[in-house]
Amino acid sequence: MLRAAGVGVGDEVVVPAFGNVEVAEAVIRSGALPAFADVDPVTYCLDPVAVEAAITPRTAAVVAVHRFGRPADVGRLREVGQRYGLLVLEQAEPDAPYDEVAQRRERAAYLDARLRGVRTPDGGDGHTYQQYVVRVPGNGRPDRDAFARALRARGVDCRVPVRTPLHRLSGLRRHVSLPQTELAADETLALPVDASLAKRDMQRIVSACNALGGLLQPAF
Template sequence: MLKAAGVGIGDEVIVPAFGNIEVAEAVTLTGAMPVFADIDPATYCLDPAAVEAAVGPGTVAIVVVHRFGRPADIAGLHEIGQRHDLLVLEQGESETPYAEVAQRRERAAYLDRRLRGVRTPEGGGGHTYQQYVVRVPGNGRPDRDAFARAVRARGVECRVPVKTPVHRMPGFRRDVFLPETERAADETLSLPVDAALTRREMNRIVSACNALGGLLQPAF
């Protein structure tokens, strides 16, 4: 789509650094330069204010990536695109049947009510919970990685959704200040929320996480 729109050498395209190295790679394949903008800490998608600050004379496009089932502020980003005459492209997530989304939301609500010591995701905004991503702030105590190891030891599968932001990867290193991206990469952990999970399995997730809750300061 970038090539079809005429994006090429000498152009700049604003992209997120939180995940999806493929987006930055696609920009470089056109000969253009990816410019990384920070994310909104609630949605993990591009923050319109950060995008506005990243627009420069060479900017021709914005690539918006919807993250974890929570859509970006597409209206705000399109408004920036219209004001600066920029192409706005979206990378969505795979379509999920409505019944499965409803079950994920039910399980997410269950975790929201019962988890302690972690910051649960903000709902609303059409969240489909492709992933249920919590925050595990260190606060000088056990960090996200230690928390993940302990949860796995209790029989709960979990994973770090974005291990390294793109602006820290070889070939894309930039001297850019992205505090929310850095914080999210250090604190986020994806817990199971599949539609197939049984109530017993959900209880195991809660018990495993809450057993460690006393080791963490409450996350506000």
């Protein structure tokens, strides 16, 4: 799509640094350079304000990436694109059957109502919960990685969605300030909400998280 639009050598394309290395690699294959902008701390998608701040005379396009089942604010990104004459593309997440999405939302609502000591995700704008991503704050107390290890020891299959932002990876390294991206990489943890999980599985997740949550600072 980038090549078809004439994006190539000498151009920059604004992309998120929070995961999605394949997007940055696609930009490089087109001949352009990826320029990283910060994400919104709630949606983990590109922040339109940060995108506008990242625009230079070489910017030709923006790639909006939807994250964890929460859509990016494509409307505002297109407004930015129109102001600067930029192409705005989307990398959509795979669609899931309605029944599967409904079951994930049901499990997400169960966790929303019962989890303590972690920040639960915002469920707005049609969230489909491809991943149920919480924030585990640190500040000298048990951090995300310690929390994850303790959950796994209790039989909870959790995972770190993004361990290293793209602007810190060899070959893509950029000296840019992306505070929300780096904080999200340090604090986010995906808990299971698969449609196959039974009620006892959900109870185990809540019990394990809440047993550890008292060690953490209160969620805000």
